[in-house]
Amino acid sequence: MRRLPVYILVQTSGAMRGEPIEAIKVGLETMVSSLRQDPFALESVHLSVITFNRYPEQILPLTELENMQIPAIAQPTAAGTHLGEALEFMCKKIDSEVVLSTPERKGDWMPLLFVMCDGRASDSQLFQQIIPVVKQKHFGSIVACLVGHNPRKENVEQFAGSVVNMDTADSSTIRSFFKWVSASVSVGNRSVGAADEIILPPPPPEVHTIV
């Protein structure tokens, strides 16, 4: 049995307070529930959720879909968007959680990464240092989803294969984003292999592709 590790990074600093964070939680639940209906996903997807503001926190360690329950995401209060620290934290998690192939052990599929943030990195120095590390992690695909007021794409463009923008971070847009994420995860499950990067299905119209 090969696992498909899926990492979801969610910014939970003040900018995400209110509807965005609520919608993300509902979106995650809907996504997990629809992935359960996909036999590829049900047998292989392992999901991890990492939230970050000034500090990153893995609120869901890499868990198989079958036994997964999305934990509560606290309403953001803290200021500070340490995107660099969050990425560094995630890379460490990947090192310890993602299994590489050896002759004696069957490796995982290449992991997928989805980052939901406003594109700001208050720790810009660390952020710049961590980008090459992220690139070395061999993600099957990295998608950055920009939410919040006045999102900035310059930072996430540096590591994400595709960047999408949600003008309105309302619940229906976020839901359609997660629907797309689940479709992408399903596709990722099938086509990782010969291609260097997975060809994702087109995002929904509410979500604009930037890159």
Added chain:
Amino acid sequence: METIKNYLKKTGMSADENQITDFLEANENEIKSFLADLWKDQVVKPAEEALPIEAAGEQPAAAASQPAAAVSEPAAAVSEQITAVSEQAAAVSEQAAAAEAPKISTEAPKDMAKFGAATPLHEEQRKQEVLQHQIKNRQITFPNGKINQPYEVDFDAEKLQMPEIAEILFENLEAIGLQYFPEEHKIKGVPTKSGDHKVEMKFKRKDWEVGKPLLSREVMFIINPDPRELWSKNIPTPEDVEYYKPDSDKAFLKVEPKTVKDGFLGLGKKEIPRKSMVAASQRGRSHAIEGKPRDDDFALHFDSQTEWYVMVVADGAGSANYSRKGSQVACQTAKEVCANQLAKEGFSDVLDCAIGEYAKDKSEKNRADLYRSLHSEILAKAAWAAKIGIEKEAAANRRAPKEYATTLLISICKKFDFGWFVGAFWVGDGGIGIYRKEPQRLKILGEPDGGEFAGQTRFLTMPEVFSDRVRTRFEVVEDFTAVVLMSDGVTDPKFETDANLNKIEKWNALWDDLNGHNEDNAKVSFLDSSEQSAAQLLRWLDFWSKGNHDDRTIAILF
């Protein structure tokens, strides 16, 4: 909800009503507890001001503005308070009942009892709300279940530490096939419905009486569907798809016994049985569920003149759009090149001679000589031709060759007086092995190309495969039970790791499996080699293995 909608309509705000509705519904609990929290802060001060009101013994309206639910650890305080009240109004039966509620308030501030000189009815309402708030904020989760598989989980109401609650009921739990057994502290059953089920939990207070409302909250029971059921969808590939090929294929190539002169002066005749070949290829469930074509392919050939056997198996890359054609071109081309070379006048003799020399003396020189002609005159030649064939097909359609990416396994075998010669060329994953059951022998003719991550391998269309490693291998063995070529759709579930491919136990298990030791009782008869064995092999390929639903192809010389 309605109020908010109406309000928005009145104010003429252009907000999308559906969005608001969705949001509010989705976040009902959070909003409620948030509001409750807000109220909490407001309540504390008025509580003291309420003292004179209590003294006055009237004015319930003032007390009504203080929602009891706002108190975060309130149960104790309230129950004590109610006791106090009930002394004043013993006649009210509701309060009398409430007085029996256990007092657990050791740390409760005594002065709390003084505030809120409400009517007994209001006190009751307050108590109810406090409990409701407590109940809502308790984290109650249940492990996920699986449809049609026994579910059992401990659920002890005592552990919720809510002394006011006498009994807990689950509403409609039976509808999903589960039941709560309070005496056993268990929820068990066999889930009958998959999905995310919201179940209403009802809490009965110790002082509950008929006609009074129960407290309640929702809990989630997640029941996973049966992957087998989800996988059972089998959509035939549309025949008008480009490069259509059937969703499964099978072949049996019977090689009749050889008649040789025997007996005194060669006057008699004797029949020497010869090995036959069988192969089958089955589209994987991952393709069947979407009506996508099979990417694997195979080809078999026997040269009756030279008695060479040729088997080819190719696995088209799942991520390449036209790999079904790539694998087909590879198999056909490789087979033809091998067949033509081996039939070429003189060549077979030269090769046989080199094999004979090597069998007699396995010296470095003999090995090198044999390798040279085997590699450059047949196997690498066939693989190279297959690669060129794919490139031509791609060019003719103005596509990149990698859109036709495929792996390739070739084996050529021949029986000699001294035993069997088996040569092989291997690009990609899957496997080629020579297996002998008695005595136990195993030779693997190469190594699977794998990467750090699952699904990464090398394909024939990659230029480096002709220079990166020794891909031509050969063995001379006394005899064998089977020479087997498999795509990774078979090796992944049956061998799991590359290391296991070299373990004879795994091959024993595979051979037993092929001979009917499996849950489907799918048996391939290798003894009375008949046409049937191809159909049997195809059926065998349908075996169930969690997470392994790739196309499966196997070719066996036996």
